[in-house]
Amino acid sequence: MIDSEQHPYVEWIAREARRPVVTDPVARERLMAAIRAEPAPTTRVPFWRRVVEPRALLLSPATMGLLAAGLVGIGVVAGGLAMNRDGRSVDQPRVGVAPQLPVSDTVVRFVLVAPQAETVSLVGDFNGWDSTRTPMARAASNGVWTVTLPLSVGRHVYSFLVDGKWSVDPNAPLAPDDGFGHANSVRIVRKGSAL
Amino acid sequence: MSDDAADVQRVLAGDVDAYAALVDRYYDRCARFAIRMLGNRDDAEDALQATFLRAYRALNRYQERDRFSAWLYRILVNQCRSIAARRAHRERVFVREEALLLNAPDRAVTWSGEDEEFVQRVLNELDPLLREAFLLKYIEEMSYEEMSALTGVGVSALKMRVKRACDRLRERWERIKND
Amino acid sequence: MPLHRPPRFAFGLSLAALVALAAIRPAAGQDAAPVDRMVKLDQYNRAAVELMFDSAATLGLPVSYLRSVVYEGIEKHADNRAIVRAVRKQFDLLKTARATLGAIDSGELSGAAAVLYAGARPNQLHSFRVQQKSQNRLEAFTVWADLLTRGVPAEDAFTGIEKLWADGADDATFLRLWKNVQSDILQGLNPGTALQNRIRETPVRASPQTVKPPEGQQENQSSR
Numbered sequence: 218m219i220d221s222e223q224h225p226y227v228e229w230i231a232r233e234a235r236r237p238v239v240t241d242p243v244a245r246e247r248l249m250a251a252i253r254a255e256p257a258p259t260t261r262v263p264f265w266r267r268v269v270e271p272r273a274l275l276l277s278p279a280t281m282g283l284l285a286a287g288l289v290g291i292g293v294v295a296g297g298l299a300m301n302r303d304g305r306s307v308d309q310p311r312v313g314v315a316p317q318l319p320v321s322d323t324v325v326r327f328v329l330v331a332p333q334a335e336t337v338s339l340v341g342d343f344n345g346w347d348s349t350r351t352p353m354a355r356a357a358s359n360g361v362w363t364v365t366l367p368l369s370v371g372r373h374v375y376s377f378l379v380d381g382k383w384s385v386d387p388n389a390p391l392a393p394d395d396g397f398g399h400a401n402s403v404r405i406v407r408k409g410s411a412l
Numbered sequence: 413m414s415d416d417a418a419d420v421q422r423v424l425a426g427d428v429d430a431y432a433a434l435v436d437r438y439y440d441r442c443a444r445f446a447i448r449m450l451g452n453r454d455d456a457e458d459a460l461q462a463t464f465l466r467a468y469r470a471l472n473r474y475q476e477r478d479r480f481s482a483w484l485y486r487i488l489v490n491q492c493r494s495i496a497a498r499r500a501h502r503e504r505v506f507v508r509e510e511a512l513l514l515n516a517p518d519r520a521v522t523w524s525g526e527d528e529e530f531v532q533r534v535l536n537e538l539d540p541l542l543r544e545a546f547l548l549k550y551i552e553e554m555s556y557e558e559m560s561a562l563t564g565v566g567v568s569a570l571k572m573r574v575k576r577a578c579d580r581l582r583e584r585w586e587r588i589k590n591d
Numbered sequence: 592m593p594l595h596r597p598p599r600f601a602f603g604l605s606l607a608a609l610v611a612l613a614a615i616r617p618a619a620g621q622d623a624a625p626v627d628r629m630v631k632l633d634q635y636n637r638a639a640v641e642l643m644f645d646s647a648a649t650l651g652l653p654v655s656y657l658r659s660v661v662y663e664g665i666e667k668h669a670d671n672r673a674i675v676r677a678v679r680k681q682f683d684l685l686k687t688a689r690a691t692l693g694a695i696d697s698g699e700l701s702g703a704a705a706v707l708y709a710g711a712r713p714n715q716l717h718s719f720r721v722q723q724k725s726q727n728r729l730e731a732f733t734v735w736a737d738l739l740t741r742g743v744p745a746e747d748a749f750t751g752i753e754k755l756w757a758d759g760a761d762d763a764t765f766l767r768l769w770k771n772v773q774s775d776i777l778q779g780l781n782p783g784t785a786l787q788n789r790i791r792e793t794p795v796r797a798s799p800q801t802v803k804p805p806e807g808q809q810e811n812q813s814s815r
Contacts (some may be wrong), residue, residue, distance in 0.1 A: 224581075224582050226582065226584075226585040227581045227585075230531055230535070231546075231575075232449050234531055234535065234547070237440060237444060237514060238444045238447050240440050241457075244457050244460070244461075248435065248439075249432055249435065251461065251465060252431055252432075252435075252464070253428055254464070255469065256424075257428070258424060258469060258470070258472045277791035284654075290607060295497050296583050310796070340666060342655075342659040345628070345659075346659065346666040347666065348630070348666070370698075371696070371697070371698035371729075372698040372701055372702050372733070374697075374701075383667070388731045390769060391736070391741060392705050392736060392737075392740070393740045394710040394740075395660055395677055395681070395708075396673060396680060397663060397664050397667040397669045398662075398667070398669075399667065400740055401663075403736075403737070493649055494651070495648060496652050497649060541645065564645070565641055565642070565645050566637065566638050568634070568638050569645070
């Protein structure tokens with residue numbers, strides 16, 4: 218049985234395709250001209266640029282924890298450690314400026330009234346449908362469970378897990394059941410939405 | 413530190429010409445993949461421009477312990493996919509006779525540019541995903557692990573694609589041979 | 592650091608390769624998942640969904656949406672076959688939505704897929720190819736899918752939503768419609784009737800200036 222990967226015809230095609238191609242030097246010059254016109258990529262983003270033009274940073278777990286604990290909105294948290302996407306921490310000047318949220322995220326609050334419940338968590342496409350990621354906190358007095366977190370702009374599908382049972386958000390539009398036996402809820406997040 | 417990593421550091425320190433060195437090192441090789449993948453030079457050139465621009469912009473995210481070529485190829489493969497998806501496939505018409513092919517594996521000759529186009533026509537017949545896997549395996553000579561990291565597709569799925577591509581090519585040979 | 596794709600240790604990738612993979616992914620909110628959840632699918636089913644992801648990527652369809660379906664299925668303890676079926680279904684819906692609506696963003700696309708899933712017909716989406724300045728398909732699709740899911744007959748839902756859309760209704764109008772209909776249904780009214788009533792009482796021409804999102808829209812005070 219001949220291994221098709223060593224068939225002489227296939228080998229020939231591969232050998233031919235491997236031959237170097239001749240490229241147009243003009244195209245390369247055009248490329249370098251475009252490169253030179255670009256702003257230089259640097260390891261650090263200067264502070265002033267961060268303020269004027271917030272970059273798409275993912276928030277560190279510490280920062281997200283702060284937000285979830287109820288310190289909502291920009292301008293409340295001072296300093297704080299931001300991380301760029303490689304997980305390297307990027308120094309931020311220690312002035313009274315909150316960690317800049319990415320341009321495409323908005324902080325959103327979810328609320329569920331469930332006085333009898335013992336545990337409630339928010340589960341959805343923004344946390345990989347992992348019910349351990351976003352537990353909700355109960356206000357002692359009135360059985361109201363809340364959590365606040367940054368969500369990217371767009372459409373999000375989610376549900377609440379209340380004492381092990383899936384529960385839609387009674388005040389949100391329904392999304393049809395995805396084939397797993399439970400309908401879900403939809404949250405639309407818009408740029409610059411209020412909390 | 414490899415040459416690539418050193419050049420990246422220089423670019424990040426502000427030396428744009430160091431990027432020209434990287435481009436020189438990789439442009440033709442990337443061009444070969446892009447042309448073979450997309451089937452024509454115009455689309456390939458667009459893919460190359462977009463790839464090297466994106467790489468430049470994302471350079472501060474490249475980490476020294478990774479192979480620069482793998483990192484660059486990730487971008488290249490995605491750019492080729494975008495362009496293929498956006499544009500209609502343009503078939504080229506070749507004049508070269510297929511009879512030439514019958515003698516091909518036995519002859520040691522100098523292949524002209526027209527034969528290069530013939531090979532391209534054969535490759536163009538492959539489904540894009542099969543072609544991509546075939547090129548990465550046999551033209552770029554990557555391991556399945558590298559291909560998997562690059563394309564985001566699992567190793568077993570990639571092996572299946574490469575095998576299918578070879579099967580298709582073999583079928584083509586059988587068809588031509590028996591005419 | 593959240594990775595957009597879960598690392599595939601099962602396939603023996605080096606950490607360096609994984610970092611290279613992660614470094615190029617676009618930031619996408621918080622849709623990362625912990626390391627090992629995908630391995631809950633057996634190899635065969637996992638290859639099946641990965642191939643669908645790859646095909647989707649090639650077609651410019653949102654892979655994160657499909658991936659999310661897998662995670663949802665895993666968390667809801669669905670069996671592997673059901674998960675693969677669900678991904679296949681959503682993939683087909685995305686393709687249909689894209690074919691019908693053309694170049695819309697992934698939020699609208701997934702919203703349209705939900706509408707189709709809930710029972711709308713593809714040709715009903717045609718009316719939404721065109722939109723006026725103050726209009727946002729996403730809100731219309733969301734309300735439409737909700738109504739269908741709550742039991743409004745498909746023709747009634749389409750007629751009502753389409754009428755509002757053609758009249759230039761904006762987000763606020765759709766949201767108001769939804770709230771009213773939902774409240775009516777909760778009070779026992781037949782869904783189709785509830786919708787028809789509320790459509791009838793919605794003003795024919797929406798106000799021309801842009802409308803801010805209504806107060807409390809981002810906050811759901813639920814009352815049981």
